[in-house]
Amino acid sequence: MKNVKISILSRLIVIVALIFSLSGASLSGEQMTGRQIMDKQKQLHESKDEEFKQDMLLIDRNGNTSKREVENYYLKTPEKLTKTMIIFLSPTDVRGTGLLTWEQKTREDDQWLYLPASGKERRIAASGKKNKFMGTDFAYEDLRPENLETHTYNLVGSEAVGGKDCYIVEALPSTDQEKAESGYAKRKFWIRKDIFLSIKKEFYNKQGQLEKVSVDEDLDNVSGSMWRSKKVTMEDLKAKHKTVLATTDRKIDKGVPDSKFTLRELTKK
Numbered sequence: 001m002k003n004v005k006i007s008i009l010s011r012l013i014v015i016v017a018l019i020f021s022l023s024g025a026s027l028s029g030e031q032m033t034g035r036q037i038m039d040k041q042k043q044l045h046e047s048k049d050e051e052f053k054q055d056m057l058l059i060d061r062n063g064n065t066s067k068r069e070v071e072n073y074y075l076k077t078p079e080k081l082t083k084t085m086i087i088f089l090s091p092t093d094v095r096g097t098g099l100l101t102w103e104q105k106t107r108e109d110d111q112w113l114y115l116p117a118s119g120k121e122r123r124i125a126a127s128g129k130k131n132k133f134m135g136t137d138f139a140y141e142d143l144r145p146e147n148l149e150t151h152t153y154n155l156v157g158s159e160a161v162g163g164k165d166c167y168i169v170e171a172l173p174s175t176d177q178e179k180a181e182s183g184y185a186k187r188k189f190w191i192r193k194d195i196f197l198s199i200k201k202e203f204y205n206k207q208g209q210l211e212k213v214s215v216d217e218d219l220d221n222v223s224g225s226m227w228r229s230k231k232v233t234m235e236d237l238k239a240k241h242k243t244v245l246a247t248t249d250r251k252i253d254k255g256v257p258d259s260k261f262t263l264r265e266l267t268k269k
Contacts, residue, residue, distance in 0.1 A: 041198065045196070049253060072086050075258060075260070086098060100262075100265075112263060162217075201213070
């Protein structure tokens, strides 16, 4: 009888273990913190380098549009820091304009804007990173890599977007410098639970009002666990203005050199 009871108990343990193993992904996901979700997103979607072109469409409150073409370069350095370069290809009045960004570990990121008409680069002051970039709805700070060390991330709920369940993670500036220099009191990320990718963001100004909304669409599994959106729309709700970025070509981990991310390259004719 004792052996029978042990056998039954053993089977129950196996059944319970099986149930938990089948639901483990969901259970562990529900128990994750906001920071852990952000870490997971970075881990799954971070590449070594990228090169991609985009059509940029600016749409004003009356529906008038203007089109630009840009090329983007991205590099993850051996120190695990990010460098990016954005260069305008067209139209003629903005051709050659560029923005170079170097992520820094212990201080504010470096950003330089080059305008061909001036013939030299201009460093973007920390206080100016809340300003809009080249008439778009993206601020200079929106074009920096997400700094997980200068923000607090809180899981505040979940919601379906486009039929996909998402975590809602709230990002709050956590350092005195970030609080002073950012144009945002907080941001919210909608991160898909299945692939851990942000597909919607909300940006709240210092008065706590919703200022901008960004939506990522046309997702593409570009390599392994990495996904990218082919279309990003940033809308300024007050100005009733939109910037739409449509990716036309993308290369991942093809060996973009570090020499691409220099002031000399930025100001090259």
